[in-house]
Amino acid sequence: MIFRLAMGSLFARALTVGMTILAIALSVALFLGVEKVRTGAKASFADTISGTDLIVGARSGSVQLLLYSVFRIGNATNNLTWESYRDIAARPQVDWIVPISLGDSHREFRVMGTTPAFFDRYKYRSRQSLSVRDGAIMSDLFDTVIGADVAATLGYSVGDPIVVSHGLASFSDHKDQPFRVSGILKKTGTPVDRTVIVSLEAIEAIHVDWKSGAKIPGQSTPADVIRQMDLKPKAVTAALVGVKSRLQIFTLQRSINDYTQEHLLAILPGVALQELWQIVGIAETALIAVSGMVIITALIGMMATIFSSLNERRREMAIFRAMGARPRVILGMLVLEATLMAAIGAILGLVLLYVGLFFAQPLVDKAFGLWLPITPPTLHEAWVLCGVIIAGAIVSMVPALRAYRMSLADGMMVRI
């Protein structure tokens, strides 16, 4: 009955109680949302590359190498010569190696030169392989395979022509050597979705008439002539490497890092990712702290609401006292009401989170290439909800103790 009366009292103040619950719900949804985005981003990054043992590039920072080679973020400071690439490929520990050549772009998307082996060796999210949704992988020098987001954003379909621009955000186009879309990849939720893939030879082909980063004036070699040329690359940006035995990873990594002919860097993708998380850890902590503060603010708001209602509820408390309720029953009722508000707010916050995720998932994926999975609540989230409810009960002790003292002083004789 006391529970029913507490509920009745809450319903009687539906507007203020509703606003308080909404504030708690929004703060809980924000906190859990930040957590979802954080873990979703981590999982999404971790899922981007799977089954690659080492990434090799010019010596720079391991995080930088990871970012530009896998995530297409930033640029390489230097290249890896084709001789070094061949030398590494010939190592007995190497099972497979796939070169990557970056630098050019098409509209806002990066162009990546590679070999057909990329489509077999590149794995994402639990060792899934790339698969072609429409068309086929490149069979001609000027064929290109585009990621799902490229096709969706630019409205391309198989057979459409593509002109690659020189460098990034450039007005210089390789318009003399247009490409044809030969295939469109299935959505992967990785940067591959936003990549225009061409052959390694094609990267050389479109630069035949270029020297030192600029087009040679008046020179335009016909495509048929280019097809007859030796298009062996002089350098690549990076290489993805798979080893025959995982026991050999560190041996190979050390030997590449000690390579004398060229300053190279071999990184383990997982270790580089950990370094990346350490770098962004402070920002992550700050974000969690801010969203935690929002919850605390909402709970303090609830405390203020209870405080402000105490005076108008003195008559109600006096009736309870007159009926024989001890002051601690009054205290208990206020704590119960606050706990109910916090509990309803926490559960509503969880519901809001999932509703928000349902609508935000495709938008975030499209805007940031970040796939936020909609999974059942985790144990961690359950603990967060319990924490909010317990914190709500603790916070309510402040006005509840005031009500306790008021009910002792007022007794059952309140004239309002």
Added chain:
Amino acid sequence: MILPDDAPTLLMDNVQYRWPGQASFGLHVPNLTLAPAETVLLLGESGSGKSTLLSLICGTVQPQSGRVSVAGTDIAEMSAGKRDRFRAEQIGLIFQQFNLLPYASVQDNILLPLQFAPQRRDRVASLTDEVTRLCQNLGLPKDVMTERAGTLSVGQQQRVAAARALIGTPPLIIADEPTSSLDAATQATFLELLFAQSQTHGTTLLMVSHDARLSTQFDRVIQMADIAQTTRDDA
């Protein structure tokens, strides 16, 4: 009129009380005795100490000296918690107005004191039947039990408050100006019902009022000035 031959329902003997923070002001009650089943009207002006007297009887304030005994038990010797439970067990209360929890149903309002008074609750065989019976006896509509108390008329609310005071038949009912917000016709009906219930269960009724016209309906009428003095020390 029933004379106080047996153990009195209420006995106040040489009770002295001083208001907190106002040590020079005090209330002195030399003697007040109410017999079982007696109906007593207490008349007094505003500021004469009536509310303090009721608080002393209910045990929500404690006298500095003297004895307050309800149904043979000295409540001054009890702990605060025991006094609260004792009040719930032994005293039914009706206030002037704003008597009920407006958001609770009529039934929950009537049953509220039994939450804190297990012995009083044990005296009621069937809670729902008893609530129905009291509502019928007090002239409330049959379907009123599930209504929210705040939706009732003032007269109906006072009847619900009376039912709440009567349930479980406590030996003493204190009514603090319960008729002041009722019109004359409703006032008469309300008192009739209250007396009938009191007589049926042998309950002592102490009613506080300004209205001397009610005097004829009670066994005894006492003036606040005759039983208590407010004192002021010049020191």
